Amino acid sequence: MKYEEADVQQMRRALEDGDVTAKDLLRQARDVIERTNGTLNACVALYESADRDADRADDLLKSGNGSPLTGIPIAVKDNICIEGQPVTAASKILEGFRSPYSATVIEKLQQQGAVLVCRANMDEFAMGSSTEHSVYGTTYNPHDTERVAGGSSGGSAALVASGAVPLALGSDTGGSIRQPASFCGVVGLKPTYGSLSRHGLIALGSSLDVIGPIARTAADAELLFAAARGEDTCYDSTVDSFARGSCKEGGVVIGVPDNLDEIGIAKETMAAFEETLDRMKQRGHTVAKVSLAGIEKAGSIYYIIQPAEASSNLARFDGIRYGLSVPGDDLWEGYRKTRSEGFGDEVSRRIVIGTYVLSAGYRDAYYNRAVAARNQLRNIFADALTSVDVIAMPTTPDVAFKEGAMQNPVTMYAEDRLTLQANLTGMPAISVPMHCSGLPRGIQYLANYGCESVLFACAKDTESQIS
Amino acid sequence: MAEDDIKRSVRLSLLEGGKGEEQFADEIADILTFVGEVQEIAVSEDVSDVKQNVFRDDTVTVSEGTYREPFLSQAPSRFKNWLVSKKIL
Numbered sequence: 001m002k003y004e005e006a007d008v009q010q011m012r013r014a015l016e017d018g019d020v021t022a023k024d025l026l027r028q029a030r031d032v033i034e035r036t037n038g039t040l041n042a043c044v045a046l047y048e049s050a051d052r053d054a055d056r057a058d059d060l061l062k063s064g065n066g067s068p069l070t071g072i073p074i075a076v077k078d079n080i081c082i083e084g085q086p087v088t089a090a091s092k093i094l095e096g097f098r099s100p101y102s103a104t105v106i107e108k109l110q111q112q113g114a115v116l117v118c119r120a121n122m123d124e125f126a127m128g129s130s131t132e133h134s135v136y137g138t139t140y141n142p143h144d145t146e147r148v149a150g151g152s153s154g155g156s157a158a159l160v161a162s163g164a165v166p167l168a169l170g171s172d173t174g175g176s177i178r179q180p181a182s183f184c185g186v187v188g189l190k191p192t193y194g195s196l197s198r199h200g201l202i203a204l205g206s207s208l209d210v211i212g213p214i215a216r217t218a219a220d221a222e223l224l225f226a227a228a229r230g231e232d233t234c235y236d237s238t239v240d241s242f243a244r245g246s247c248k249e250g251g252v253v254i255g256v257p258d259n260l261d262e263i264g265i266a267k268e269t270m271a272a273f274e275e276t277l278d279r280m281k282q283r284g285h286t287v288a289k290v291s292l293a294g295i296e297k298a299g300s301i302y303y304i305i306q307p308a309e310a311s312s313n314l315a316r317f318d319g320i321r322y323g324l325s326v327p328g329d330d331l332w333e334g335y336r337k338t339r340s341e342g343f344g345d346e347v348s349r350r351i352v353i354g355t356y357v358l359s360a361g362y363r364d365a366y367y368n369r370a371v372a373a374r375n376q377l378r379n380i381f382a383d384a385l386t387s388v389d390v391i392a393m394p395t396t397p398d399v400a401f402k403e404g405a406m407q408n409p410v411t412m413y414a415e416d417r418l419t420l421q422a423n424l425t426g427m428p429a430i431s432v433p434m435h436c437s438g439l440p441r442g443i444q445y446l447a448n449y450g451c452e453s454v455l456f457a458c459a460k461d462t463e464s465q466i467s
Numbered sequence: 468m469a470e471d472d473i474k475r476s477v478r479l480s481l482l483e484g485g486k487g488e489e490q491f492a493d494e495i496a497d498i499l500t501f502v503g504e505v506q507e508i509a510v511s512e513d514v515s516d517v518k519q520n521v522f523r524d525d526t527v528t529v530s531e532g533t534y535r536e537p538f539l540s541q542a543p544s545r546f547k548n549w550l551v552s553k554k555i556l
Contacts, residue, residue: 294508297504297505297507297508299502300502300503301505301508303501303502304502304505348491349495356495356499365503365506366503369505369506370505373505373508373510409494410498413501
């Protein structure tokens, strides 16, 4: 078994056969990180607790109590808390902070014997689409190191793509799992809102945030999703009952928005997308056009709601309770100095926008309007999904861009225009690499609430085109 | 709102004309112009009530079953369970 190319099933077989131990896999993960991190900058720090995790995994395996993820190395985005470990959300404002508790998903994975290897780089507070907005610097794409890995879960995607780990946890608020997965040629799932607990995830947009898996294969992503999902008494919006949609005999009906050509997608991406759909048809699926009027306005809706929620969530970082603290002559000056020094430009921009769109006089024009439009968008998608099983779109308009290419914030925001809809509606979506030459491009399938199994089935069929 | 009004408003209400913040104000004004397109979306009356959130329906029908949204129906009991689990109750 070549570690960098092995999937979770192969690793599990090697562990069960006694060919390797969890300690061996951890050592190999660290070797790859040591070899590649100087170029990629995907890993922020190794967890001190990883050796303990590996010992526990080996004990579980010896006693025959292993689960599908026992002994498997996993990277964790730097906004998911592990008790006693540093967590910074790639921000200076959380410098020196150690989490007093573990996120629910972390507890679930540790109970199942997973080995949490390292903290993965990200855009500061998950605000960005390139991992350029990180206090640790840019994460580069393993397929072309002049280009970005995407974001905000760029570190997680690059670690999986480089072979350092077979699985990583990311978070997705507007495409932050799927976009870097597409750029790095791996699989990324944004689960149904509430299917995984957000307890222990540093909040960005509370009505949009979801934790999800990034993996080499759809089957591996499914394993991590199954292990981490479920009800949580610490977090009231988790859902425990799911409609288990499945691939019907004769395949699924794949809907394609009839206005995709108005969204500014690169010619090469559209060609790969159409070829992928042709191959899906050959595999017995049906492709049909669906009307999704207004999806091109998702950016305007999202970039009101998300900054509004972020400005509220980030108010807690005041220099008193967490991390960085810059003293001032009085309390207010202390707040101002701490926030001025602690927050980067992109975070500052969004806080200002958020407070602005919520302020008296502008709330009706921006925030209230966006909330109503979001409800409408949700209804448009729900209607479309009565006639098709999934909706397919390219994950991103084009391939990974070069570092520094997106200087204008609005241009950067437009990069998310195909992924925001899943977050605004709360529906699950998966990105899987398409069959194409050159840099990776992803196709995204979106399904109705709780229908992740349909997404995994479509993703596996798409993967089989590549292999 | 006209773009110039937005820029003026951003500068006056948020940045107070601070030095070195011209570019920052311009960027924010650009973003506000971009998000201002939300006003071009024709929103029908039945979804304009902002008290309704994205999961306002108790049940959303899907093709093979139902997805139950538990926020409203289960939240009180879950909160009580949580209090018990934390030995607060």
